[in-house]
Amino acid sequence: MCGIFGCVLKRSEAAPLIRAGLKRLEYRGYDSVGEVTVHQRRLFIKKDSGKIDEVHKLHNLDDLPGRVGIGHTRWATHGAPYQANAHPHTDCQEELAVVHNGIIENFGELKAELVEAGHAFRSKTDTEVIAHLIEERLKEGLTLAEAACAAAKRLEGSYAIAVVSLKEPDKIVCARKESPLVVGLADDAAYCASDIPAFLPLTNKVVIVEDGELVIISDAECEIRKISDFKKVPREPEIIDWSPEMAEKQGYPHFMLKEIHEQPLRLRNTLRLQEQYLELMTTFLDRAGEVFLVACGTSYHACLAASYMFSKLALLATHPVIASEFVEQHGRSVNIDSTILVVSQSGETADTLSTVESSRQRAATVLGLTNVIGSTLTRVARVYVCQQSGPEIGVAATKTFTSQLSVLSQLALRLAKKRGKVSHVEIEELEEKLEQIPEIVETIIRLQEDKVKRLAKKYRGKRCFFFLGRGISSAAAMEGRLKLMEIAYIPSIAYPAGESKHGPISLIEKGFPVVFVCPKDETHKTIVSNIMEMKARGASIISVIEEGDEKIKALSDDYIEIPKGLPEVLSPIPAVVPLQLFAYYMAIENGCDPDKPRNLAKSVTVK
Ligand code: F6R
Secondary structure, three states, X not given: OOEEEXXXXXXXXXXXXXXXXXXXXXXXXXXXXXXXXXXXXXXXXXXXXXXXXXXXXXXXXXXXXXXXEEEEEEOOOOOOOOHHHOOOEEOOOXXXXXXXEEEEOOHHXXXXXXXXXXXXXXXXXXXXXXXXXXXXXXXXXXXXXXXXXXXXXHOOEEEEEEEEEOOOOOOEEEEEEEOOOEEEEEOOEEEEEOOHHXXXXXXXXXXXXXXXXXXXXXXXXXXXXXXXXXXXXXXXXXXXXXXXXXXXXXXXXXXXXXXXXXXXXHHHHHOOOOHHHHHHHHHHHHHOOEXXXXXXXXXXXXXXXXXXXXXXXXXXXXXXXXXXXXXXXXXXXXXXXXXXXXXXXXXXXXXXHHHHHHHHHOOOEEEEEEOOOOOHHHHHOOEEEEOOOOOOOOOOOOHHHHHHHHHHHHHHHHHHHXXXXXXXXXXXXXXXXXXXXXXXXXXXXXXXXXXXXXHHHHHOOOOXXXXXXXXXXXXXXXXXXXXXXXXXXXXXXXXXXXXXXXXXXXXXXXXXXXXEEEOOOOXXXXXXXXXXXXXXXXXXXXXXXXXXXXXXXXXXXXXXXXXXOOOHHHOHHHHHHHHHHHHHHHHHHOOOOOOXXXXXXXXXXXX
16 A cells, blocks of 8 residues: 655645655655656656655655656565656656656566567556556657556556656556546646645645546646547536545544555455465465474464465465463474465564564574564564555554465465365355456445444443354454454453353353354254253344344344355454444543543554
8 A cells, every 4th residue: 555646736846745745644655756857858766775754864855856756665565665667757868757656567467568569667566557557658749648548557456647748748648447547627726646644735626536537637627538539528626625634544534444444455455466476375285294384373374364364275274373372382392394385464463573583593484474574573484475555543453354365275275286186166156256246245335334334333331242154253252252352341252152162151241242143054053052051041133144144133133244145264354344334433432532542552562
């Protein structure tokens, strides 16, 4: 998730405004920064790795001349965060420059084609292909907008791009597909940006650019066209009356809610990971003598779910272990045949990194799954995969959890294929369902959020909750409990449902709320018995069920429905979403700030 900002000004210099705009977008990514301006038939570019303030201190980003320019704050997806990979990227002649937010899935093929045609590449990014594609079309005599449109048609994946060129020095051309892009208009200026907060102090007159559209910005105006047929699209600007703080959260009252709603988009991004890294990691898992899945907190719950995925799909037994226990529990037995798949959103969690350290000392293979390229985990892991969730600001992990699950299920599926453990038909079905997951999550949020809000009102006075699930759903139950505890401060208990009768059931009395996660999988029959056990003792049953599950509906005091027909191994992704929402609204009901739970930090760097 990167941030882009551009401006065409009538009177003043663009560079200081671009830096200020990027600063307001820094929450979208902050490992590199760059700006380009157009002045007197030249492009002026400054870029480097580091946060905006660091790069500005070193290079003075404000002294680039000219009234037109674009800038970028990066969150690395392809290519490590170093200077050559920072945006903007230029064509061979340095006559045009591009900034980009998103992932170009077919950049490998496009790059090979462009190299064959004689283009020289300077970076390892997917973005650079866009500059060279536009260069090709400009050579044919197209206008900048036509050339950008032709290039956009060749791109697969997601993008919001902004382009400047010496050929049309008073313009910025932008295009978007599945990555955000907005335009701001003022009397003497026009802006483009990833998000409204970038230009909100300058104007509140906003034009929203839709998917599949291209926008030509010049002279305090903008013209929108469809990428498919280049036809003009009339659109009136809207007046936005958000405060800057609201704008940063895109109108949501909290980052946590924004991030819950962002999950469909983030899940789409996890389906566009670079094949070669997934394949490499699968090869390591395939060769391993034993596999540990190690993490803390929410990431540990992803590992727990993954252990079911690997076992059910690839027939690979793995050991999910809480990182702070790993050295005590397994430290001495780990050896050269052990493979440790370490999962850490931040890539900096101290307990997790100490596992890495001790395992490396014993010659084990360390693999990493993280959200932060450039983090310690990416430097010490033999192979790592970036989960592509974009920066998560809310302290409670939400979108990063579902992204982790998506990546882990893809790994399990690949391994199953490699080992020939699942039939072609089953693999195709799973792949098809995985593609549908973003839409399914979108549907759950759309249809169930109001209901969850009402449930939070109903159960707000309860002092303790139980969360139960069987099989892979026990991971979703544990995650639901962690969310409720950490942000609404309600003591809660989670167990695999079968275990609840070996002790915890003694807590149940009339009205005790028990949340059951029960998709219609192989555990359905037994979980019905567990629900009846609880109900017989007076518990209030709140269930997360598949649509049309009349049996559990009849046993429940309240239920939340998720779409039916989900394969068991993927079900925790949609099942956890109502539980995230429940925790959020319970926190609100209890007057807690969900973004800043007491005593917690986003990245726990002490042991
Ligand atoms: C809970 C939460 C924490 C983290 C844990 C591990 O909402 O965010 O439990 O999951 O501290 O953090 P990472 O994944 O960064 O290693």
